[in-house]
Amino acid sequence: MEKKHKKIDYAKWGYLFILPFFVSFFIFSLIPLVDTIRYSFFEYYRSGIKEVGPNFVGLENYISLLGSDMLKYTGNTMMLWIIGFIPQIVIALLLAEWFVDARLKIHGTQFFKVVIYLPNLIMASAFAMLFFTMFSTNGPINSILMSLGWISQPVDFLGSVTGTRSLVGLMNFLMWFGNSTIMLMAAIMGISPDIFEASELDGCNSVQRFFYITLPQIRPILAYTLITAIIGGLQMFDVPQILTNGQGTPDRTSMTLIMFLNSHLKSKNYGMAGALSVYLFVVSGILCFIVYRMTNNDDPDGSKAAAKKAKKQRRG
Amino acid sequence: MKKRAVSILLAAALAAGALAGCGSPSGTGSAEGNTETGTEEGSAETGTEEGKVINIYSWNDEFRQRVEAVYPEVKETSKDGTVTTLKDGTEIHWTINPNQDGVYQQKLDEALMNQADAAADDKVDIFLSETDYVNKYTDADADAAMPLTDLGIDPEKDLADQYSFTKVTASDADGVQRGSTWQCCPGLLVYRRDIAKDVFGTDDPEAVGEKVKDWDTMKATAEELKAKGYFAFSSYADTFRLYGNSIAQSWVSPGETVIKVDQKIMDWVADSKEWLDAGYLDKNVKGQWNDDWNKAMSSSSKVFAFLFPAWGIDFTLKPNWDGEDGAWAVTNPPQEYNWGGSYVHACTGTDNPKHVKDIILAVTGDQENLLKISKDYADFTNTKTGMQQAAKDDEGFSSEFLGGQNAFKYFAPVAENIEIAPLSAYDQGCVELIQNSFNDYLQGQVDFEKAKANFETAIRERYPDITEIQWPE
Numbered sequence: 001m002e003k004k005h006k007k008i009d010y011a012k013w014g015y016l017f018i019l020p021f022f023v024s025f026f027i028f029s030l031i032p033l034v035d036t037i038r039y040s041f042f043e044y045y046r047s048g049i050k051e052v053g054p055n056f057v058g059l060e061n062y063i064s065l066l067g068s069d070m071l072k073y074t075g076n077t078m079m080l081w082i083i084g085f086i087p088q089i090v091i092a093l094l095l096a097e098w099f100v101d102a103r104l105k106i107h108g109t110q111f112f113k114v115v116i117y118l119p120n121l122i123m124a125s126a127f128a129m130l131f132f133t134m135f136s137t138n139g140p141i142n143s144i145l146m147s148l149g150w151i152s153q154p155v156d157f158l159g160s161v162t163g164t165r166s167l168v169g170l171m172n173f174l175m176w177f178g179n180s181t182i183m184l185m186a187a188i189m190g191i192s193p194d195i196f197e198a199s200e201l202d203g204c205n206s207v208q209r210f211f212y213i214t215l216p217q218i219r220p221i222l223a224y225t226l227i228t229a230i231i232g233g234l235q236m237f238d239v240p241q242i243l244t245n246g247q248g249t250p251d252r253t254s255m256t257l258i259m260f261l262n263s264h265l266k267s268k269n270y271g272m273a274g275a276l277s278v279y280l281f282v283v284s285g286i287l288c289f290i291v292y293r294m295t296n297n298d299d300p301d302g303s304k305a306a307a308k309k310a311k312k313q314r315r316g
Numbered sequence: 317m318k319k320r321a322v323s324i325l326l327a328a329a330l331a332a333g334a335l336a337g338c339g340s341p342s343g344t345g346s347a348e349g350n351t352e353t354g355t356e357e358g359s360a361e362t363g364t365e366e367g368k369v370i371n372i373y374s375w376n377d378e379f380r381q382r383v384e385a386v387y388p389e390v391k392e393t394s395k396d397g398t399v400t401t402l403k404d405g406t407e408i409h410w411t412i413n414p415n416q417d418g419v420y421q422q423k424l425d426e427a428l429m430n431q432a433d434a435a436a437d438d439k440v441d442i443f444l445s446e447t448d449y450v451n452k453y454t455d456a457d458a459d460a461a462m463p464l465t466d467l468g469i470d471p472e473k474d475l476a477d478q479y480s481f482t483k484v485t486a487s488d489a490d491g492v493q494r495g496s497t498w499q500c501c502p503g504l505l506v507y508r509r510d511i512a513k514d515v516f517g518t519d520d521p522e523a524v525g526e527k528v529k530d531w532d533t534m535k536a537t538a539e540e541l542k543a544k545g546y547f548a549f550s551s552y553a554d555t556f557r558l559y560g561n562s563i564a565q566s567w568v569s570p571g572e573t574v575i576k577v578d579q580k581i582m583d584w585v586a587d588s589k590e591w592l593d594a595g596y597l598d599k600n601v602k603g604q605w606n607d608d609w610n611k612a613m614s615s616s617s618k619v620f621a622f623l624f625p626a627w628g629i630d631f632t633l634k635p636n637w638d639g640e641d642g643a644w645a646v647t648n649p650p651q652e653y654n655w656g657g658s659y660v661h662a663c664t665g666t667d668n669p670k671h672v673k674d675i676i677l678a679v680t681g682d683q684e685n686l687l688k689i690s691k692d693y694a695d696f697t698n699t700k701t702g703m704q705q706a707a708k709d710d711e712g713f714s715s716e717f718l719g720g721q722n723a724f725k726y727f728a729p730v731a732e733n734i735e736i737a738p739l740s741a742y743d744q745g746c747v748e749l750i751q752n753s754f755n756d757y758l759q760g761q762v763d764f765e766k767a768k769a770n771f772e773t774a775i776r777e778r779y780p781d782i783t784e785i786q787w788p789e
Contacts, residue, residue, distance in 0.1 A: 045780045047741075049425050049458045052781060069773060137600040138608050154600060159759055246417060247752050250761040252770060263777045266418060272780065
């Protein structure tokens with residue numbers, strides 16, 4: 001206690017080292033952010049090469065967005081996301097379980113881990129271009145199907161709602177399932193092997209082990225994966241943008257929120273685009289908050305309810 | 317508690333980063349308002365010493381080829397085509413951005429906004445525009461394109477031999493000409509000789525011309541083609557220009573914010589639906605400038621004809637054709653039309669006015685040069701007397717690609733009769749979005765009313781100042 005005055009203060013070095021982040025965050029993120037919110041209350045766009053505004057219009061942008069098809073595009077976005085996410089999480093769970101399972105003794109796990117992660121390294125737009133060419137009416141997929149004799153007329157994949165949405169889903173699935181697999185593998189490897197050994201001694205089969213041990217144990221990470229995927233899904237745009245040439249064809253059914261935002265930015269409509277960004281910001285903010293609550297629980301199970309229950313039991 | 321605060325901050329930073337990623341309106345706030353000051357500076361600079369770099373904005377290398385061909389000062393062009401050196405050491409820097417999806421205009425607009433602040437050698441000196449959006453840049457208030465008289469070009473005298481409709485197109489609302497073009501784009505019907513022989517028993521342009529002389533005859537011909545398994549045209553987008561460029565009133569009248577959809581456009585929708593359902597068009601080709609469309613021009617395709625002006629034959633059809641030369645021929649179209657046209661503008665604020673003047677005059681106002689372009693690139697050039705000569709000169713202007721045919725014989729009369737549709741600054745968006753919206757209808761994805769509603773939504777997004785859309789009765 002008497003040596004207290006001699007204690008060296010390392011904290012300032014810590015602050016110094018994180019300073020670059022905060023400076024660049026302030027310049028490149030915070031200022032544009034505040035600007036976006038400010039412009040969302042203005043009428044501000046370009047007609048030809050003539051500027052209109054900025055004129056203060058209050059909440060008009062927000063109201064007219066609610067009156068537009070914004071909710072339809074939200075629906076589109078969620079739909080496209082779900083089509084990709086369900087196979088993504090199912091396959092990822094399955095692969096993670098298999099790769100980690102010591103008894104299966106899969107050879108070359110390391111190799112497969114790299115391979116399944118590879119699609120994520122390709123630029124989304126390049127990936128979309130590839131699919132666009134492959135699935136066009138004169139493309140190789142149609143030629144193969146026709147030469148196999150499975151179809152007589154070329155299938156117009158990109159001309160139908162189901163076709164376009166499935167393709168977007170498929171691409172998102174291919175791009176992201178490797179990422180989820182690796183994350184879930186880390187989670188499964190974090191489970192204490194004692195539990196698995198104990199269950200084996202009790203005669204537990206692999207299905208039971210998956211549903212009663214693995215799944216409950218990785219719930220926090222699973223929830224985290226889910227929320228970050230939703231946030232990523234909300235901002236989905238590159239794949240459908242390239243695949244449908246920015247039109248969200250057919251009938252605007254594959255138009256996502258960010259593509260909607262982009263079509264406002266074509267006329268440099270900062271007011272309307274700003275208001276839409278603020279809506280997105282609020283939704284992502286709420287989701288981030290949920291993640292924060294979830295990852296900051298001391299309870300191993302990860303849920304508040306379970307924590308309360310455990311407390312009660314301890315007391316009782 | 318401290319840990320909690322940090323976590324909140326990080327969570328906020330994550331979300332904020334996400335938001336900033338989509339919005340990105342930063343920086344533009346300070347760039348606005350510069351256009352007006354730029355004007356004064358620009359005109360003050362005119363007449364002073366010439367800059368070392370001429371910056372030219374365009375969407376492909378067509379203009380570069382023309383300049384290289386006829387501008388006598390050109391020494392050489394770098395291998396990658398980005399820099400052309402002139403004999404006096406001045407460099408032309410080519411900035412090429414694709415036209416699709418408005419990319420070219422976005423980049424150009426950005427450069428024009430910064431024109432006043434840019435260093436002399438970074439200033440845009442010449443930019444090109446297409447008929448679809450020439451009006452946006454010739455607008456007197458926008459003051460992006462200099463009046464030609466300010467450069468020392470007298471349109472009455474120096475450009476007297478140009479087709480008058482090209483001069484009207486390049487002029488602002490007060491009739492001040494702010495641009496000039498070397499080409500004139502009367503369109504023809506280009507057809508496959510082998511298909512013509514197979515179906516009609518002859519590939520003679522006169523005889524085929526009779527078969528396609530108006531829409532009613534064309535329809536009967538399409539039926540004949542269909543019976544033999546051919547398509548008349550590749551897609552409904554091919555015929556759009558014939559209707560769309562003959563509208564009676566402009567999409568938006570000057571000073572108004574109401575879009576008036578012309579009856580001609582609705583005729584196009586109705587006819588296209590009929591033709592598509594009847595099987596006269598290839599259902600698999602959706603629109604132009606895509607892979608399917610390009611393939612429709614190859615030897616394996618079943619498409620009989622395309623509707624192209626001169627540049628289309630040279631720039632689009634020729635590269636996509638994989639067979640022998642001489643397989644195609646031209647004849648009169650079912651309706652006279654004009655498609656496209658690249659206008660050359662001197663940019664307000666240029667630091668190379670003398671060079672700019674010379675280039676514009678050399679490429680667009682010199683009959684000899686224009687005839688050379690016509691000979692070398694099969695372009696239909698903007699010289700009335702020159703083209704009349706060319707129409708008669710079967711020797712000098714025969715095209716190998718067209719099997720020795722002199723296309724100018726067919727182009728010239730069309731050019732004389734072109735009446736350019738009234739333009740507005742909203743044309744490009746309207747033309748693009750109406751085709752996109754009705755694409756779904758023609759493909760059977762949505763009904764007619766829904767397609768109309770989709771057009772209204774899309775056009776309001778593109779042009780926030782549009783207040784109303786009026787459809788013909």
